[in-house]
Every structure is written in C-alpha cells, then in structure tokens.
Amino acid sequence: MTKPTEFSSWKSLIEHQAKLKGTTLASLFAADPARFKNFSATFGDVVLDYSKNGVSDVTMGLLFDLARDAGLEEARAKLFGGARVNNTENRPALHMALRAPAAHAGNGLAFAIDGKDVAPQVERELDLLCDFADEVRMGAFKGATGKRIRHIVNIGIGGSDLGPALIVDGLRADIGGKLQLDFVSNVDGAHLDLVLSRAVPEKTLFIVASKTFTTAETMANAKAARKWLAGKLGEAAVDRHFVAVSTNIEAVTAFGINPDRMFRFWDWVGGRYSLWSAIGLSIILAVGPHKFRDLLAGAAAVDRHFAEAPLTENLPVIMGLLQVWHRNFCGFGSQAILPYAQDLWRLPAYLQQLEMESNGKRVTREGQPVTWQTSPVIWGQAGTNGQHAFHQMLHQGSEPVPCDFILTARDRSAFPEQHQMLFANGLAQSAALAFGKSAETVSAEMKAAGKAADEVAFLTPHRTFPGNRPSTTLLLPVLDPYHLGALIALYEHKVFVAATIWNINPFDQWGVELGKEMANALLAGKGGPADSSTAGLMALYDRYTHRK
Numbered sequence: 001m002t003k004p005t006e007f008s009s010w011k012s013l014i015e016h017q018a019k020l021k022g023t024t025l026a027s028l029f030a031a032d033p034a035r036f037k038n039f040s041a042t043f044g045d046v047v048l049d050y051s052k053n054g055v056s057d058v059t060m061g062l063l064f065d066l067a068r069d070a071g072l073e074e075a076r077a078k079l080f081g082g083a084r085v086n087n088t089e090n091r092p093a094l095h096m097a098l099r100a101p102a103a104h105a106g107n108g109l110a111f112a113i114d115g116k117d118v119a120p121q122v123e124r125e126l127d128l129l130c131d132f133a134d135e136v137r138m139g140a141f142k143g144a145t146g147k148r149i150r151h152i153v154n155i156g157i158g159g160s161d162l163g164p165a166l167i168v169d170g171l172r173a174d175i176g177g178k179l180q181l182d183f184v185s186n187v188d189g190a191h192l193d194l195v196l197s198r199a200v201p202e203k204t205l206f207i208v209a210s211k212t213f214t215t216a217e218t219m220a221n222a223k224a225a226r227k228w229l230a231g232k233l234g235e236a237a238v239d240r241h242f243v244a245v246s247t248n249i250e251a252v253t254a255f256g257i258n259p260d261r262m263f264r265f266w267d268w269v270g271g272r273y274s275l276w277s278a279i280g281l282s283i284i285l286a287v288g289p290h291k292f293r294d295l296l297a298g299a300a301a302v303d304r305h306f307a308e309a310p311l312t313e314n315l316p317v318i319m320g321l322l323q324v325w326h327r328n329f330c331g332f333g334s335q336a337i338l339p340y341a342q343d344l345w346r347l348p349a350y351l352q353q354l355e356m357e358s359n360g361k362r363v364t365r366e367g368q369p370v371t372w373q374t375s376p377v378i379w380g381q382a383g384t385n386g387q388h389a390f391h392q393m394l395h396q397g398s399e400p401v402p403c404d405f406i407l408t409a410r411d412r413s414a415f416p417e418q419h420q421m422l423f424a425n426g427l428a429q430s431a432a433l434a435f436g437k438s439a440e441t442v443s444a445e446m447k448a449a450g451k452a453a454d455e456v457a458f459l460t461p462h463r464t465f466p467g468n469r470p471s472t473t474l475l476l477p478v479l480d481p482y483h484l485g486a487l488i489a490l491y492e493h494k495v496f497v498a499a500t501i502w503n504i505n506p507f508d509q510w511g512v513e514l515g516k517e518m519a520n521a522l523l524a525g526k527g528g529p530a531d532s533s534t535a536g537l538m539a540l541y542d543r544y545t546h547r548k
C-alpha cells in the first residue's frame with residue numbers, strides 16, 4: 001500500500017502550502033468577489049460554506065487529486081458494498097443500511113453482506129421498536145403496578161449513550177413533553193444517584209443499552225438500577241421495567257432481562273455509528289416513530305449524496321479533505337466544533353467519539369506505523385457560551401484552530417426574537433477570525449478616541465486581531481429530525497474520507513482496551529500495581545477510605 005505522503009498530490013500540496021503562506025483570507029476574498037459562491041457546496045437546502053479557509057482553486061484541485069490517489073472512490077464503493085472494511089475485526093460497517101428502509105422514503109440504495117440483503121432484518125427490528133415505542137407513548141404498556149411509564153432512563157456509555165443523548169436534546173422541540181428522558185453513563189454512582197433521585201419507580205422504564213452487554217460501567221449501573229427497582233417494587237417488577245438493546249442475547253438473558261423485551265442490532269453496526277439502530281430506542285420514545293423515520297431519512301439522503309455526488313460537490317468529501325489540509329499541510333493540531341444552537345450542546349462530545357475514536361490511530365490498515373498526523377483534537381461548546389470562555393484563544397492564541405460553525409436559520413424555541421442575536425454572533429465570530437483587525441485600525445481608533453500616544457503604542461499589540469484563522473460554516477434551514485439526521489451523517493462520512501486518505505481503519509477502537517484490562521486487574525487486586533505512582537495513589541486511596 002502506498003503511503004499517502006508518497007503520492008505526487010501530497011508532495012504538490014506541501015509545495016503549494018509553502019507558496020500560499022503569505023496569502024491571507026482577506027486577500028483571497030478581495031481577489032474573488034464570488035468567493036462565497038465558488039467555495040460553498042450544497043446538499044439540498046444545507047449549505048457548506050468553506051470560503052473562510054485558506055484554500056484556493058489550486059488547493060482544492062490538489063486535494064481532490066489526493067482523494068483520487070488514495071482511492072477514495074474505490075474505498076467508498078467497498079464501504080457501501082458491504083465489504084469487510086473493518087479489517088481488524090473482519091466486519092463490514094453498514095450503518096447506512098439502518099436508514100435505507102423504503103418505509104421512510106429510503107434512498108434507493110441496497111445493502112448486502114456476502115450477497116444477503118440486510119433490509120428485511122433491519123425493517124423487522126425497526127417495526128418492533130416503533131410498535132413498542134407507540135405502546136409506551138400511548139400508555140398501553142404499563143409498569144408492574146399498572147401505572148403509565150413517564151420516565152425513561154437509558155443506561156449506556158460511549159456509542160450507547162452519546163448519540164441518543166445528542167439527538168434527544170437536539171430534537172427538544174419535537175418532544176411532546178409526556179416523557180422525561182435521562183441518560184446514565186458514568187460509573188460514578190453520583191450519575192445514577194442524580195437520575196434516580198428524581199425517578200418514581202412505578203413510572204420508570206430502564207433501557208440497558210450495550211452492543212456487547214459486557215461493558216463494565218453499563219453493567220454496574222444496570223445492576224444497581226435493578227437492585228433499586230427490585231428494592232422498591234419487588235423482584236417480579238423487573239420484567240416490566242427493564243428492556244435491553246444489544247447484539248448479545250446470551251448476556252441479556254443472563255442479566256435477567258426477558259428476551260422478548262430485547263431489541264437487536266448487529267455486529268456490522270459500530271458503537272459510535274449506532275444511534276440509527278435499536279440503540280436509538282430512547283429517541284423513538286422521545287419523538288415518536290414518525291420523526292425518528294424523518295431522522296433516518298435525512299441521513300439516508302446524505303448517504304446517497306456521499307455515494308453519488310462528484311467529489312468536487314460532495315459535502316463529506318470536502319469536509320474530510322479540509323480536515324486533512326489543516327492537519328497535514330497547515331499543521332493545526334485541533335479543531336473546534338461550535339454549534340450555534342443550544343439544543344446541540346452535546347455535539348462536541350458526540351463528535352469527540354466519532355472523530356477521535358475513529359481516527360485516533362497510529363498504524364495503517366496494514367499495521368505499519370503512520371508517519372503523518374491523524375485525528376486532530378476535537379473540542380468545543382455551544383455558541384455563544386464559548387465566546388465568553390475560550391474564543392479569546394481562538395482569536396489571539398499562538399496557534400490557529402480551524403472551527404466548524406453550525407448555524408440554523410429558523411428558530412423553534414419559545415423566544416425566537418433572540419435567534420437573530422445568536423445568528424449574528426455566529427457570523428461575526430467567523431468573520432472576526434477570518435479578517436481580524438489590523439494594528440493600524442486599532443491604533444487609529446484609539447487615537448480618534450483621544451488616547452495618549454504611549455497608551456496607544458502599548459495597547460495596540462494586545463488589541464490587534466491577526467485574522468486569517470480558518471472556519472467552515474454549515475448552515476441548516478432549521479434544526480428538525482431530517483436536518484439533524486443529515487448533519488450527523490455528513491460528519492460520519494467526513495470521518496471516513498479522512499481515514500481513507502490517512503489509510504487507517506476508522507471502525508475499530510483497540511486503544512480503549514488496555515485501560516479496561518488494567519482497571520479490572522486493580523479491582524481484582526491481581527499482582528498489585530507495578531509502578532510507584534499507581535501504588536502510591538492506591539495506598540492513599542486506602543488510607544483516605546479508612547480501609548487500612
């Protein structure tokens with residue numbers, strides 16, 4: 001396998017970047033009055049504006065060459081064709097099949113593994129999920145004491161938590177208000193404590209969500225919740241207050257959850273790509289089957305766009321290539337995710353798993369060490385909160401941080417008059433990052449305000465904004481199920497594009513295993529800690545907890 005650094009396009013990009021160094025975003029905009037039009041792309045009514053990145057036609061041309069050199073089109077065909085693209089676990093990655101069913105308009109794409117269509121099992125499970133959700137939402141499914149279920153507690157972690165939690169908050173405007181939803185992920189008893197302190201056992205339904213059904217944190221929380229419920233309502237009540245979502249029927253049965261109350265998915269759905277599967281049960285309960293199908297439809301439409309649109313107009317391709325440009329050619333180590341939508345406040349955390357668990361890899365698909373950078377650090381927070389916290393660093397810090405601004409045009413809150421302010425802030429931030437404020441302007445302003453010459457001289461560098469800091473804006477007409485589904489699918493495929501250029505497998509996560517093993521060994525007291533730091537901290541733990 002050729003290393004990406006050996007492609008002629010990669011080498012040309014290095015030379016090209018060196019030449020571009022003096023070019024500013026201000027000069028690029030000044031030279032091309034149609035820059036917004038020329039450097040934006042659309043998927044339906046979703047707009048990707050990448051004009052405020054330091055790229056020219058030549059840059060984009062070379063990046064598309066790089067995509068071709070890296071075999072992106074062939075890799076994409078393999079992904080959609082159900083090939084075992086997760087080569088270290090010998091599995092396909094067919095989360096797109098979960099959103100293809102024709103029942104919600106579908107996208108006309110067919111998905112098969114080893115020649116076997118997966119649609120029938122996907123549709124069957126989706127129907128079961130939707131029927132169950134309807135029963136709960138309409139009150140036909142009751143708790144053990146005959147009371148209606150009013151509170152859903154999803155117990156899961158990682159991909160069995162972040163996606164559903166993101167969407168349930170993201171679609172707050174679509175939730176009827178009949179059900180309260182909570183998510184317990186952390187093994188810290190404080191998390192379960194917090195949620196159970198506001199739960200009424202007779203009206204609470206627990207979803208134990210775990211692909212493997214062996215994840216230690218989830219099992220500990222599920223056992224504690226079960227004990228809590230059995231303590232309040234008796235052991236027999238567990239049956240009507242616990243459902244499971246998993247691929248592991250044996251473990252679900254062993255835990256004591258009725259297999260009739262288990263919803264399934266398959267090993268070809270990665271944890272961080274699973275919100276579209278039965279892992280989305282909490283979403284279906286929150287917004288109802290119809291809107292869940294709209295969410296799937298938005299993602300399905302993006303799948304088709306990614307599969308079929310030419311590279312130069314393909315949003316996930318452009319997003320992935322820009323990430324490669326910033327990471328490998330500009331040397332930027334992190335990327336900020338800035339949703340100007342409070343309901344998307346969990347998006348940075350969700351994308352941390354999607355991007356960093358997928359592409360935080362140091363060996364190639366073949367197991368050779370990479371000699372190029374892979375995933376940047378992903379971080380961020382909902383605007384405008386971040387502006388009053390870390391934007392100082394974005395504007396004047398020592399290293400530029402490429403930012404993704406996610407904006408919505410139409411507001412669905414009860415206070416729509418504030419939306420204009422939110423939107424204006426998002427636009428202002430990306431423009432301020434791009435164009436800054438020169439020392440000349442700063443000192444002229446201070447002089448005009450009557451400041452003394454020595455004060456002007458002293459403060460000018462502090463008040464200068466260098467500008468030329470890249471950002472991309474994704475504009476959604478509105479935050480509804482369809483557009484949120486589309487947004488997430490855009491990022492999923494973007495991650496695949498970057499992984500393909502970097503020649504890494506984005507679908508495994510071996511890096512999470514060692515810590516799990518070591519925690520288990522410490523808990524079991526096996527062998528004792530080998531290093532003085534761990535041993536010293538353990539001894540203090542014992543002393544502080546008065547065990548010794």
Ligand SMILES: O=P(O)(O)OC[C@H]1O[C@H](O)[C@H](O)[C@@H](O)[C@@H]1O
Pocket residue numbers: 157158159160209210211212213214215218271272357509512
């Ligand atoms: O759904 P589960 O099997 O419980 O897994 C939950 C999470 O834990 C694992 O350690 C992985 O890091 C994640 O990719 C996964 O989503």
